[in-house]
């Protein structure tokens with residue numbers, strides 16, 4: 119881990135000491151913001167951990183917990199909303215048995231996230247399955263995709 | 269085949285990619301190679317194609333151009349490619365069955381392309397295809413023939429106003445920054461595009477990134493900035509990638525860097541990835557975010573043109589605003605000002621979505637009516653249902669009811685009816701959309717995105733949302749409508765930034781035009797559009813049910829019981845009112861109400 123963190127420190131210094139950039143690197147390399155990493159940077163840079171968490175909790179891009187192996191992102195932008203994205207979301211949480219208030223299934227296989235418009239409104243409703251954008255989604259097709267991933 | 273000039277352009281935007289643009293492109297390459305035909309298979313610009321040449325709803329769109337004669341195909345799949353190659357490219361007989369029809373032409377007829385003129389024509393990853401169509405000519409002229417003052421004057425004379433929402437005159441903004449004596453100044457391109465239901469800026473960057481870069485360099489020269497930033501959403505990976513490629517190519521050609529085109533002017537641009545916060549589209553919050561802080565807005569004045577990034581004068585412009593600039597410099601202020609209305613000049617790009625037949629990206633002259641947009645360009649409402657309202661301006665805008673669709677679309681007129689032009693999202697809604705639900709949807713959005721700095725916005729939006737939620741759940745109380753109105757006006761007056769100041773707009777405009785729907789929810793516990801779950805029951809009409817069991821199969825809750833070939837029944841206690849059965853039933857045997 120230390121190795122990776124040192125590399126990020128290098129990048130961070132090249133980016134004029136931008137803490138958001140540092141967190142983006144952590145997210146990129148680890149998939150979330152590990153507490154140990156924050157503590158390490160806090161000591162190394164002499165910046166209180168609160169500063170890191172202040173940023174990490176403000177921006178939607180950062181996650182404080184590891185995410186599932188498969189990431190299903192449901193677009194909840196206006197166009198997708200009027201075309202029924204809510205129904206897709208509820209069938210997902212039901213099928214994957216995601217505890218309320220959480221976004222990851224207990225076995226760590228799936229994370230369900232919401233996004234506000236991915237900019238493909240013309241093919242609403244849109245679901246992104248592991249970075250693959252799929253338009254005109256139906257609950258039926260979505261369940262088939264999930265079964266495939268299981 | 270020899271001697272013929274063949275071009276094939278495949279739509280490769282986010283929409284196109286989602287529909288399989290990549291595989292279609294590959295299929296063309298393979299099929300042509302097999303037949304030994306020499307043609308260029310361009311990755312033609314993406315979402316433009318999607319929006320302005322076709323609709324992403326019809327993806328994948330493919331242009332086949334033989335000696336200048338263009339045929340456009342829609343809904344193309346890889347397995348259709350060999351037939352197109354065989355019949356059209358080899359035998360010269362277009363496959364009529366798959367070509368676009370009249371509605372495609374109608375989609376384009378009323379449009380006027382300025383910003384999107386080159387989109388869909390050029391390969392966004394190839395700088396020469398932009399230069400071939402006159403790209404970077406405006407930059408050359410600006411740097412070698414014009415003074416910064418002349419540039420500012422031209423932009424002012426064109427009447428260009430900011431396309432990011434507020435509609436502030438761009439020339440005036442630049443003039444303030446130009447006059448500032450500071451040694452260090454910045455120009456920022458706002459590509460945060462947070463409006464949930466809009467994709468204009470993404471499409472412009474995906475389709476023609478160089479126009480934005482050229483506009484930025486001209487702006488930088490006009491105000492005297494040496495460094496620029498593009499603040500772009502991380503949710504737009506394709507746009508980020510193409511922008512990066514374009515910047516690198518511009519540097520190689522000497523359009524960016526030191527001593528640009530030998531003029532002595534130096535300037536470079538850096539990409540900053542947004543970290544996912546709607547409020548960062550607001551200019552002072554955006555600046556805080558670039559500085560590495562929490563993206564919280566601050567009170568204005570001082571405005572960014574006085575004290576912006578790192579305390580230095582900073583011009584922030586929207587993507588579309590900047591993309592207009594090269595065309596204005598190239599063709600002149602008068603040319604631009606011929607389009608539009610008295611106070612709103614030029615064209616505006618809208619993302620037309622929702623319940624219209626033809627969805628996609630459109631560019632229309634300011635002053636066009638909503639009716640023309642919806643019924644002529646958009647081809648009318650899906651399924652010939654009745655138009656109910658048009659939502660413009662996203663969470664800061666409002667819903668314009670069907671009886672007002674003859675008003676001209678410009679900054680002043682939309683504001684007058686309680687909405688705004690905003691960044692250009694245009695979501696069409698029909699009689700199956702519930703206006704209270706829409707208001708609640710936007711408040712969910714703004715409440716979650718409120719940065720929490722000022723109380724009216726943080727607490728106010730939360731209270732608005734609570735009231736709207738209870739109304740949609742059948743727990744509305746008499747007096748709730750008035751309460752919403754009072755609270756809304758207080759939030760508008762008391763909030764620090766544009767987010768809070770405009771957050772109540774969706775509530776106020778829906779109350780203004782659809783008060784009866786609110787009343788039905790509150791007093792009759794009824795949702796006239798049949799959307800609000802708690803106010804609905806689904807029942808099976810025995811006389812129509814054939815016992816096909818389809819509904820029981822799709823029911824995620826297992827709430828539908830019955831024998832095969834016998835009428836089924838919904839167990840109300842288990843039903844989660846998802847509507848899946850309603851949509852699946854082939855015999856209209858399920859009643860909603």
Ligand SMILES: Cc1cc2nc3c(=O)[nH]c(=O)nc-3n(C[C@H](O)[C@H](O)[C@H](O)COP(=O)(O)O)c2cc1C
Pocket residue numbers: 429430431432433434435436438458459460461462463546547548549550551552584585586587589590691765766767
């Ligand atoms: C909450 C909020 C969100 C905004 N989001 C955006 C945005 O996503 N894109 C944008 O260009 N402007 C956005 N703006 C407007 C900007 O603050 C700013 O006015 C604009 O970028 C100026 O550029 P223009 O003059 O070219 O329009 C937003 C404003 C507010 C208050």
Ligand code: FES
Pocket residue numbers: 193194195196197198199234235236237238239240242243244464465466
């Ligand atoms: S609203 Fe879902 S892609 Fe825009």
